[in-house]
Amino acid sequence: MLLQVPPAHVPAGIQESAAFDWMWWIPFLPLVASAVCGLLHFMTLRQRAAKNPRPVDTHGHDDHGHSGHGHDDHGAAAHAVHDDAHGHADDGHAKVAPGIGALAPWVAALSMLAAFGLAIHGWMTLGHLEASARFLRSSAWDWISAGSLSITIAMHLDPLSSVMSLVVTGIGSLIFIYAAGYMSGDKGYAKFFAYMSLFAFSMLMLVMSSSLLGLFIGWEGVGLCSYLLIGFWYEKGWPAEAGQKAFIMNRIGDACFLLGTFLLVRVFGSLDMSAIAAGVPGKLVDGLATPELFWAGLLLFGGACGKSAQIPLFTWLPDAMAGPTPVSALIHAATMVTAGVYLVVRLNPLFAASPDLLAIMGVVAALTAFVAGSTALVQRDIKKVLAYSTVSQLGYMFLGLSTGAWAAAIFHLVTHAFFKALLFLGAGSVIHGMHEEQDMHKMGGLKKYMPRTFITFLCGAAALSGLPLMSGFFSKDEILGHAFAHGGLYRALWGVGIITAAMTAYYTWRMVALTFFGTERFDTHKVHPHESPAVMTLPLMVLAFLSLVGGLLGLPPVTGATHILEKWLEPVTRTGTEILARHGEHELGHDAEWVLLGLGAAVALYFAHLGFKNYKVGKQLDESITVGTPRTAAFLADAWTIDTKYTRWIVQPIKLIAFVIAVVVDQFAIDGLVNGVAALARDIGQRWRRMSDGQIATYGLWMGAFTALIAILLMWKS
Amino acid sequence: MTVPAEHMLVLAAILFAIGAAGFFLRRNVIVVLMCIELMLNAANLSLLAASRMHTLEAGVTAPSLEGPLFAIFVIVIAAVEAAVGLALVIALYRNRQSVNLEDVAELKD
Numbered sequence: 017m018l019l020q021v022p023p024a025h026v027p028a029g030i031q032e033s034a035a036f037d038w039m040w041w042i043p044f045l046p047l048v049a050s051a052v053c054g055l056l057h058f059m060t061l062r063q064r065a066a067k068n069p070r071p072v073d074t075h076g077h078d079d080h081g082h083s084g085h086g087h088d089d090h091g092a093a094a095h096a097v098h099d100d101a102h103g104h105a106d107d108g109h110a111k112v113a114p115g116i117g118a119l120a121p122w123v124a125a126l127s128m129l130a131a132f133g134l135a136i137h138g139w140m141t142l143g144h145l146e147a148s149a150r151f152l153r154s155s156a157w158d159w160i161s162a163g164s165l166s167i168t169i170a171m172h173l174d175p176l177s178s179v180m181s182l183v184v185t186g187i188g189s190l191i192f193i194y195a196a197g198y199m200s201g202d203k204g205y206a207k208f209f210a211y212m213s214l215f216a217f218s219m220l221m222l223v224m225s226s227s228l229l230g231l232f233i234g235w236e237g238v239g240l241c242s243y244l245l246i247g248f249w250y251e252k253g254w255p256a257e258a259g260q261k262a263f264i265m266n267r268i269g270d271a272c273f274l275l276g277t278f279l280l281v282r283v284f285g286s287l288d289m290s291a292i293a294a295g296v297p298g299k300l301v302d303g304l305a306t307p308e309l310f311w312a313g314l315l316l317f318g319g320a321c322g323k324s325a326q327i328p329l330f331t332w333l334p335d336a337m338a339g340p341t342p343v344s345a346l347i348h349a350a351t352m353v354t355a356g357v358y359l360v361v362r363l364n365p366l367f368a369a370s371p372d373l374l375a376i377m378g379v380v381a382a383l384t385a386f387v388a389g390s391t392a393l394v395q396r397d398i399k400k401v402l403a404y405s406t407v408s409q410l411g412y413m414f415l416g417l418s419t420g421a422w423a424a425a426i427f428h429l430v431t432h433a434f435f436k437a438l439l440f441l442g443a444g445s446v447i448h449g450m451h452e453e454q455d456m457h458k459m460g461g462l463k464k465y466m467p468r469t470f471i472t473f474l475c476g477a478a479a480l481s482g483l484p485l486m487s488g489f490f491s492k493d494e495i496l497g498h499a500f501a502h503g504g505l506y507r508a509l510w511g512v513g514i515i516t517a518a519m520t521a522y523y524t525w526r527m528v529a530l531t532f533f534g535t536e537r538f539d540t541h542k543v544h545p546h547e548s549p550a551v552m553t554l555p556l557m558v559l560a561f562l563s564l565v566g567g568l569l570g571l572p573p574v575t576g577a578t579h580i581l582e583k584w585l586e587p588v589t590r591t592g593t594e595i596l597a598r599h600g601e602h603e604l605g606h607d608a609e610w611v612l613l614g615l616g617a618a619v620a621l622y623f624a625h626l627g628f629k630n631y632k633v634g635k636q637l638d639e640s641i642t643v644g645t646p647r648t649a650a651f652l653a654d655a656w657t658i659d660t661k662y663t664r665w666i667v668q669p670i671k672l673i674a675f676v677i678a679v680v681v682d683q684f685a686i687d688g689l690v691n692g693v694a695a696l697a698r699d700i701g702q703r704w705r706r707m708s709d710g711q712i713a714t715y716g717l718w719m720g721a722f723t724a725l726i727a728i729l730l731m732w733k734s
Numbered sequence: 735m736t737v738p739a740e741h742m743l744v745l746a747a748i749l750f751a752i753g754a755a756g757f758f759l760r761r762n763v764i765v766v767l768m769c770i771e772l773m774l775n776a777a778n779l780s781l782l783a784a785s786r787m788h789t790l791e792a793g794v795t796a797p798s799l800e801g802p803l804f805a806i807f808v809i810v811i812a813a814v815e816a817a818v819g820l821a822l823v824i825a826l827y828r829n830r831q832s833v834n835l836e837d838v839a840e841l842k843d
Contacts, residue, residue: 710839712766713758720754 269322320356364592385411
């Protein structure tokens with residue numbers, strides 16, 4: 017694009033042309049918007065400072081007085097965090113006139129819509145081509161060229177990145193519009209859109225880069241924006257710490273990712289993902305991956321575990337709810353956390369080639385889905401329910417991947433993006449209407465106050481719980497069907513999956529009942545719930561529509577319909593599917609498929625009903641009716657105490673080591689050495705200064721003595 | 735009759751010793767300067783002696799001029815040094831009303 021240098025390596029079967037330069041605008045429009053919004057924020061601050069010569073944030077200082085420490089376990093103690101949040105809520109939303117920053121949402125949303133338009137254009141361009149020719153590339157320049165390794169900065173558009181870019185820009189646009197209403201009055205209004213646009217840029221780089229290095233740039237970029245946005249209300253203290261936690265836990269995964277990348281360079285001599293995917297079959301021994309490929313895949317999966325919040329690196333996602341709700345919807349539900357799924361699908365032959373790796377992935381995924389699902393059963397904070405639900409649903413996606421159901425995982429990714437974004441935005445609308453209240457125990461009966469939010473939320477809940485014919489029903493049952501068909505270990509994972517499906521239905525409708533039904537459990541004289549403005553409810557309606565009809569993308573073949581998404585993704589997933597097919601086909605009979613569909617529908621309906629029935633009267637029946645004993649409930653509420661154990665067994669020892677290093681190694685040894693050398697020099701100086709007493713005779717004596725010494729030495733030597 | 739070079743060297747050593755002793759032991763700046771002159775002249779004398787010894791040893795009749803040449807340089811430098819040194823002594827006396835070296839120890843510490 018910038019320098020028309022012919023790229024060194026374009027894998028076969030990919031069209032490379034300057035005619036595709038428009039692809040660059042998909043990520044770069046949000047980048048431009050980000051810069052403009054940043055400028056607007058700067059101008060707003062100048063404007064404010066001119067109007068108000070005193071420091072603008074005088075009220076900010078009292079807030080962090082007690083929050084500088086002692087919040088290490090806030091992830092574990094969800095309720096404590098929540099109370100804390102409530103205490104600060106007013107400060108976080110002190111209404112401030114936006115000034116010129118009011119332009120920011122326009123800039124951001126319009127650029128996202130334009131990017132969405134371009135993504136549609138890309139999708140249609142691909143649609144006009146032969147299925148096997150749907151790989152377009154626009155190269156900019158050779159970034160790194162060392163020996164045989166050459167890394168080109170290039171945009172890559174194929175069916176998979178097309179789907180991802182549509183999801184990111186489409187849902188992103190809706191969330192930007194919503195955020196224009198949700199964030200109004202915030203003193204960082206323009207800054208928020210700057211960060212969000214920067215996130216959109218990074219995410220689009222992630223899904224459209226041709227090489228793993230370009231993907232990694234986006235990967236780190238979304239991590240950075242996630243950190244910035246989780247800690248957006250950093251003055252409260254604990255969001256800043258939640259941001260750090262997310263950042264650090266992601267670093268663990270990123271280290272794995274990088275190591276996996278290095279291994280891939282070693283094996284393939286290239287970081288071009290198309291080249292790697294195409295090169296895997298040639299590197300196999302007896303149709304199986306070599307240990308190097310296995311480790312590369314495992315390490316990349318480790319990176320995916322960090323970004324996509326799988327066990328053991330999932331504990332940051334619930335804490336990430338400290339960010340503003342549109343952030344939770346866009347980053348921590350719809351897009352960024354699905355990056356790991358995207359990565360696995362992108363490199364599907366690598367994973368398909370080692371059944372052991374797939375089994376590890378399947379076990380991790382099922383375990384994550386189950387643990388997070390059961391935790392969501394007893395959460396009181398509406399956003400925590402959705403957060404654990406997201407972790408659980410991501411587990412479903414990885415379960416699908418572990419059975420080689422690449423298209424099913426992407427299908428669930430897409431439908432989940434629809435309904436989880438909807439649910440988060442709906443929850444945001446509720447929180448907004450309830451004056452920053454997040455505790456469902458203090459809600460109830462909201463359906464008459466906010467009817468539009470209620471109806472749309474119902475659509476999202478129906479889709480998430482997998483009620484028949486909703487989008488979540490088809491995507492979830494497709495994944496479970498694949499797991500069932502695989503047999504063996506996967507049959508057990510299917511069992512875990514169906515239990516998780518039951519829990520999903522249960523906690524979803526518990527949430528609906530606690531929030532919208534029953535009696536008002538808040539002081540109706542003080543709190544006046546109100547419907548959110550149209551700018552917020554309109555995106556909800558669009559998403560509700562998508563949640564309802566999203567299932568059309570992947571109707572089960574047994575019904576005679578075409579699985580649109582599977583057919584669309586076939587050029588990308590073909591290699592992996594072929595490798596898997598060598599280990600044996602797994603096809604379900606039609607009868608079995610109908611039975612599974614029916615079972616899924618029945619489980620969803622029964623448990624949705626149960627969850628709703630148990631909680632429609634209010635909170636008094638809470639945990640005991642769900643999980644038996646308060647002890648179990650506390651265990652579950654703490655996410656199986658995993659985070660507490662991390663704090664105790666990993667964080668505390670590391671802090672202890674850090675303390676030891678700070679005191680013993682740094683202060684004692686290193687500082688001691690440095691100060692010791694200085695003291696030694698000073699001491700020697702103190703003694704030797706007596707030599708210069710100001711008497712010429714003394715100086716002369718020294719001079720003469722040493723001259724004589726040198727003379728004697730010279731005579732003695734000769 | 736020629737004075738043997740050895741005698742000249744012995745005289746130079748005695749002159750140098752007297753100059754050095756005066757330099758180390760006396761406190762009067764003028765005396766110290768004079769002692770420095772004495773040492774320089776001792777050095778001149780030893781240069782001349784060495785020049786003569788060299789001429790005789792090599793068996794050449796023409797006297798070597800290297801030694802006297804050095805001596806002349808040293809005399810010139812010594813004259814300059816004496817001029818500067820005496821100017822410093824006068825400046826010192828104007829400031830301190832003293833030419834005692836023990837009173838001039840500003841560089842101590």
